[in-house]
Amino acid sequence: MGLSAQKLQLKPSALGGCRMKKCGKKIPFLPRPIAFFGLALLPALLVAGESGWNTRWTSHFLIHQENTRSAKWIGAEMEKIFRCLRKELWTLSSWMDTEKVEVYLYKDRNSYLEGRFKPPAWSGGIVYNCGRRGAQWSLAVYEPFCPRTVAHELTHLYFASFFKRAPARIPLWLNEGLAEMMVEETAGRVKSSYRPHVNEPLPAAVFLKLKKIPDPDSVQDFYSQAHSVVRFLKKANSPFKFEKFCRQLRDGEDVERALFSAYGFGSAEQFEKTWKKWAAPSGSGK
Ligand SMILES: [Zn+2]
Secondary structure, three states: OOOOOOOOOOOHHHHOOOEEOOOOOOOOOEEOOEEEEEOOOOOOOOOHHHOOOEEEEOOOEEEEEOOOOOOOHHHHHHHHHHHHHHHHHOOOOHHHHOOOEEEEEEOOHHHHHHOOOOOOOOOOEEEEEOOOOOOOEEEEEEOOOOHHHHHHHHHHHHHHHHOOOOHHHOOHHHHHHHHHHHHHHHHOOOOOOOOOOOOOOOOHHHHOOOOOOOOHHHHHHHHHHHHHHHHHHHHOOOHHHHHHHHHHHHOOOOHHHHHHHHHOOOOHHHHHHHHHHHHOOOOOOO
16 A cells, blocks of 8 residues: 555645754754654554664554664653653543554664655654554654654644544644643753743734744744743643643634633633733743
């Protein structure tokens, strides 16, 4: 079976803006977007080209490593990331406790691009869903292993599973904002008083409806605002409200109606006023 059964492919606009910070270097924006594809018959077995790989089992992952000399700590690092993600995502992805995600860790970017997933050249990782129980979800990334990238992309994976039947209903800001929030959470440096700095936020009525990032120069502003809005919705309110909000979106409500239903905000402007009050700098950071 080829790779044509793309049941879960998100809109390109919802993928193209994904960027990740490069590990270990102060390069603020290294685009490392991820692609989502659904495969009808993706076997949960290694194919011939991966027969020499190392495979490690952890509690929640089946990790295939092309570089057989890769450090063993990667499994422990994946579980550390998982434990942090679970705190925030379990109610949306309860299967995460019982089913393992298959992780394909290519030795480098070239090998990843030439691998069996045939990822788009622009992607920094790719998520597959084969639609069957057991090993339903796969994540392919490449070395050097970057915890920030894995946390970001795994968040997309678990969150997409909640919207499984309707991935196009995930607003861009919600998808990227949640992933960015989890990157910070897994880094372990976040205090409850933390407020992401947002430089010149867009009006909520515009921001909440964005299908793509307005222009390359506004990438940082978009991600900061998305992170702040999601952190406000998820951490400054009951988690049940966030779950209800997501369920409403999944069931076809538009963002403003879902905000009203879950949080009681009567309009985008009312939401914006409350969010800005919460987001205002108070002198405390991470
Ligand atoms: Zn992303």
